[in-house]
Amino acid sequence: MNIRDIDFAALIDRSVVLCREISRWLDKVKGLDFLAPLLLRLYLAPVLWMAGTKKIANFSSTVDWFGNTDWGLGMPLPWLMVLLTIMVEILGALFLLFGFGVRLISLPLMVVMVVAAITVHWQYGWLAIAGDSGLFATDRTMAAMERLEQAKAILQQYGDYNWLTEKGNFVVLNNGIEFAATYFIMLLVLFFMGGGRYVSADYWLTRKYY
Incomplete structure (x- = not known):
């Protein structure tokens, strides 16, 4: 069929x-x-709850890590910083759960993610799990994968690798920073969208009082 035989007007209309x-x-x-x-909300709530309750269960060691300048974060008033972080994470989990x-x-919560990304994860690049290929692979992750292959070889030789x-x-x-950045983006979406219709307390409170 010749291109001149095509009815472009009809094609556009369809x-x-x-x-x-x-x-x-x-x-x-x-x-x-x-x-x-x-x-x-349902995805983030348990993540935040586990993060907060883990800090409560290990409060003293978490305070030490927040405050130590040699092997920790070197933050001022570490006990207060840990307390504030716990409060934000626990309340955040509950607030998100109920909308x-x-x-x-x-x-x-976004502030917590930014602080975590900068103070804890930034030096390690993007990837949460080391990978040996892709845009975000670094010398560090390549070296980690080399060591992982060596560890696998040892386990395969001396252990029940299939069971393991x-x-x-x-x-x-x-x-x-991968996880912190992902959670930040999810929270940013919630900041603009809100809790959503029908299944959030915010929706029903707004309908009742506004």
């Missing part, structure tokens, strides 16, 4: 009609937009 139908379908899907903030004060609590790995593969923790 494309416009198709786009309109897709747009109408997407508009109907908007009725489920409350799922996005709900899932973000109460979501936009408000997102702010201090049947519940998951061995990895090297790189401790980069």
Whole structure:
């Protein structure tokens, strides 16, 4: 078929009609937009709860790590910093779980993520788990993978490697900013979107009082 035989006007018209139908379908899907903030909240709540309760269980050692200038973070008033962090994480978990004060609590939680990224993870680059390829691979992660391969070879030679790995593969923790940055982005979305409709306390309080 010759290109001159194609009815471009009719083709454009059909494309416009198709786009309109897709747009109408997407508009109907908007009725489920409350799922996005709900899932973000339900994902972050246990992460924050575990982080806060772990600091409570290891309060003294966490204070030492926050304050030590040689092998820790070297922060001033470390006991106060730990207490504030615990409070933000525990309250943040509860507020996000129930969808109460979501936009408000997102702010201090984002501050916690930024501080954690800069003071704890920044020096290790992006990757949370060491990888030997990709855009974010570094000399550090390449060296970690080399050591991981050596460790695997030793385990394969002297241990029951199939049993050791049947519940998951061995990895090297790189401790980069990946998780902190991801949580920050999720919290930023919640800051702008709020807790969402129907399944958040904020939604019902707003309907009742505003």
